[in-house]
Amino acid sequence: MTALWDSLSVPVQDALWLAMLLVPALAVGGLVLRGLRPWPLVRAMLWRFRGPNLLFLVLIAVAVGLGIGLLAQERGLRAGTAAAADKFDMIVAAPGSEMTMLLAAVYLQPSDVGLLSGDVFAGIAGHPNVAMAAPLAFGDSYKGAPVVGTIADFVRHLGDDRIEGRMFETSTEAVAGAFAPVALGEVFEPAHGVGDVAQDDDNRHAHAGAGFHVVGRMAPTGTPWDRALIVPIEAVWEVHGLANGHAPAPADAADPLGPPFDAAYFPGTPAIVIRSDALWANYALRSTFTREAETMAFFPGAVLAQLYRVMGDVRQAMSVMALVSQVLVAASVLVGLLILIRLFRRQLALLRALGAPARFVFAVVWSYAASLLAAGAVLGLGVGWLAAAVLSRVLSARTDILIAASLGWPELHFVAGFLSVATVLALLPGVAVRRMKIVDALRG
Amino acid sequence: MPDALSVSGLVVPGRGGRTILSVDSLTLPKGRSLGVRGPSGAGKSTLLYALAGLIEEAAGHVTWEGVDLSAMSPDRRGAFRAERMGLIFQDFLLFEELSGIDNAALPALFAPRAARGRIAARAAGLLDRLGLAEPERGVDSYSGGERQRVGVARALANDAGIVLADEPTASLHRGAADALIEDLTAMASDEGKTLVAVSHDPALLDRMDRVITIADGRITDEVGP
Numbered sequence: 001m002t003a004l005w006d007s008l009s010v011p012v013q014d015a016l017w018l019a020m021l022l023v024p025a026l027a028v029g030g031l032v033l034r035g036l037r038p039w040p041l042v043r044a045m046l047w048r049f050r051g052p053n054l055l056f057l058v059l060i061a062v063a064v065g066l067g068i069g070l071l072a073q074e075r076g077l078r079a080g081t082a083a084a085a086d087k088f089d090m091i092v093a094a095p096g097s098e099m100t101m102l103l104a105a106v107y108l109q110p111s112d113v114g115l116l117s118g119d120v121f122a123g124i125a126g127h128p129n130v131a132m133a134a135p136l137a138f139g140d141s142y143k144g145a146p147v148v149g150t151i152a153d154f155v156r157h158l159g160d161d162r163i164e165g166r167m168f169e170t171s172t173e174a175v176a177g178a179f180a181p182v183a184l185g186e187v188f189e190p191a192h193g194v195g196d197v198a199q200d201d202d203n204r205h206a207h208a209g210a211g212f213h214v215v216g217r218m219a220p221t222g223t224p225w226d227r228a229l230i231v232p233i234e235a236v237w238e239v240h241g242l243a244n245g246h247a248p249a250p251a252d253a254a255d256p257l258g259p260p261f262d263a264a265y266f267p268g269t270p271a272i273v274i275r276s277d278a279l280w281a282n283y284a285l286r287s288t289f290t291r292e293a294e295t296m297a298f299f300p301g302a303v304l305a306q307l308y309r310v311m312g313d314v315r316q317a318m319s320v321m322a323l324v325s326q327v328l329v330a331a332s333v334l335v336g337l338l339i340l341i342r343l344f345r346r347q348l349a350l351l352r353a354l355g356a357p358a359r360f361v362f363a364v365v366w367s368y369a370a371s372l373l374a375a376g377a378v379l380g381l382g383v384g385w386l387a388a389a390v391l392s393r394v395l396s397a398r399t400d401i402l403i404a405a406s407l408g409w410p411e412l413h414f415v416a417g418f419l420s421v422a423t424v425l426a427l428l429p430g431v432a433v434r435r436m437k438i439v440d441a442l443r444g
Numbered sequence: 445m446p447d448a449l450s451v452s453g454l455v456v457p458g459r460g461g462r463t464i465l466s467v468d469s470l471t472l473p474k475g476r477s478l479g480v481r482g483p484s485g486a487g488k489s490t491l492l493y494a495l496a497g498l499i500e501e502a503a504g505h506v507t508w509e510g511v512d513l514s515a516m517s518p519d520r521r522g523a524f525r526a527e528r529m530g531l532i533f534q535d536f537l538l539f540e541e542l543s544g545i546d547n548a549a550l551p552a553l554f555a556p557r558a559a560r561g562r563i564a565a566r567a568a569g570l571l572d573r574l575g576l577a578e579p580e581r582g583v584d585s586y587s588g589g590e591r592q593r594v595g596v597a598r599a600l601a602n603d604a605g606i607v608l609a610d611e612p613t614a615s616l617h618r619g620a621a622d623a624l625i626e627d628l629t630a631m632a633s634d635e636g637k638t639l640v641a642v643s644h645d646p647a648l649l650d651r652m653d654r655v656i657t658i659a660d661g662r663i664t665d666e667v668g669p
Contacts, residue, residue: 036554038553040546043541044542347539350533350537354598357554358518439493439499442533443489
């Protein structure tokens with residue numbers, strides 16, 4: 001059986017899960033409604049209490065919508081952060097926290113980390129299985145956008161070579177991220193530091209005279225690098241009064257830009273992004289470049305996977321909490337419905353007096369409650385989609401990570417589960433009505 | 445003429461060991477009408493509900509057209525009412541959200557599939573005969589007289605032989621009440637229905653073949669054959 005299940009494609013498994021989760025709802029509905037047609041009276045009840053019914057509908061829809069919206073958001077966040085790290089096959093940095101380094105290199109969150117020397121960089125860049133070794137340099141900003149130094153190959157790699165304008169060719173040129181606060185052709189002077197630090201007068205003018213001409217703009221990558229201003233790493237070193245990674249050139253020669261770097265003039269880099277053309281070589285490279293007290297090499301994807309494992313537990317807890325809160329809302333709504341049904345009890349008693357089977361009256365009451373719960377759940381899908389879209393926009397704007405949360409199978413499963421629980425709970429008002437004394441109810 | 449109704453030893457207990465209604469014997473021939481009068485709280489409506497088999501606690505025997513309701517389960521009594529009884533209420537008890545025709549054809553909703561069309565057609569015919577001008581309109585816009593005509597059509601829609609009416613004219617002004625009395629008694633007479641009507645209305649009681657008076661849960665007087 002397990003083998004058969006495993007042999008099915010994921011969409012088929014998801015569809016079967018959905019069907020299985022809907023079975024209780026369909027079974028209850030089928031049993032209650034078999035051969036009956038209570039809908040004219042259900043419509044009458046829905047219309048009579050339209051105000052409270054609308055309120056109940058909104059309550060259920062919001063409860064369901066927020067639950068599934070948050071779950072979709074968590075999945076979108078996971079996918080977005082993973083996609084942002086996609087171009088960072090491996091990072092080598094000074095020993096320390098992989099997470100800190102991941103945040104600094106991939107998500108451009110500033111932090112104080114140790115530097116790797118020119119010899120270390122040369123060893124890595126010269127390794128036969130390394131196709132690209134890109135040093136990174138952080139620490140400056142312009143209008144809140146980080147200014148990052150690196151090499152042209154990495155910019156091409158990051159943006160899939162999609163650049164409006166052209167790549168920087170001198171140490172006074174820059175390429176802007178897709179959403180960086182500069183226009184093509186603009187000249188900007190970076191401030192020293194990022195965030196509030198960069199607002200100090202000293203820091204704001206620390207690099208006065210070091211203007212960068214924006215010559216290109218990358219296509220959107222869905223990463224925080226979309227807000228970055230990317231300059232040659234040599235320029236970052238130079239504006240900080242350091243050597244530029246190359247031996248001094250003759251006066252009439254053009255400034256060298258990009259690798260190879262001269263280890264003797266290499267000021268240091270906090271991180272090196274490595275790409276290897278051979279997938280099999282990656283694990284060997286990680287082992288090679290992880291040297292006690294000198295370097296650590298890690299796969300950003302592996303660090304994120306650890307993070308997701310922790311988030312996976314959180315997700316499960318969120319799922320349970322969301323379901324519990326929705327069931328509580330549904331139970332509250334059912335209590336409200338019981339009160340409303342009491343207002344309708346004379347009409348229900350009338351049906352029994354006219355000879356309607358108890359099962360028919362039960363079906364009227366169940367259908368009324370189940371209709372509201374089901375409509376609320378379906379409406380909740382819409383609310384969930386909207387909540388996910390709004391949250392995605394807010395989070396994308398705040399993190400610069402492209403988060404595209406959409407409703408998927410997990411959310412459909414969630415709503416199906418809620419529907420089944422709700423249709424079973426909807427039996428309770430019907431049970432209460434069955435115990436009603438007809439004559440007492442007729443007399444009001 | 446055989447009896448349509450036969451009651452013997454009917455007792456409806458109340459709280460604290462009190463007896464709300466006690467009827468030793470009551471009969472009514474098929475196709476005849478019976479008026480029930482008496483002061484408020486005397487047990488008139490309780491008698492009507494007991495005759496309809498709606499009071500679980502009732503003891504004794506209520507037999508309609510040879511069928512003893514006392515020996516039946518609540519569901520079977522319900523089925524008996526659906527097929528062979530029509531009930532009319534003082535305050536109409538209509539579904540305000542439905543049209544006149546939908547209210548009149550209400551029994552079709554829970555009738556056996558084969559009978560649904562017939563009930564709906566008869567309900568429409570009855571409303572027409574009762575002169576209801578716009579049966580498709582919502583009953584919330586009807587006058588009291590129109591609403592009770594819908595109530596009468598609903599009671600007769602299943603073409604039941606027995607009609608039980610609880611104060612059918614009490615919520616109507618005199619003109620509407622007189623028109624309803626005329627319609628109800630004429631239809632019951634024309635179609636050979638057995639009619640039991642609880643009422644304070646002399647105009648209605650005067651049209652009944654026989655009238656009984658109930659006081660303190662007992663029949664104290666009887667006028668008519």
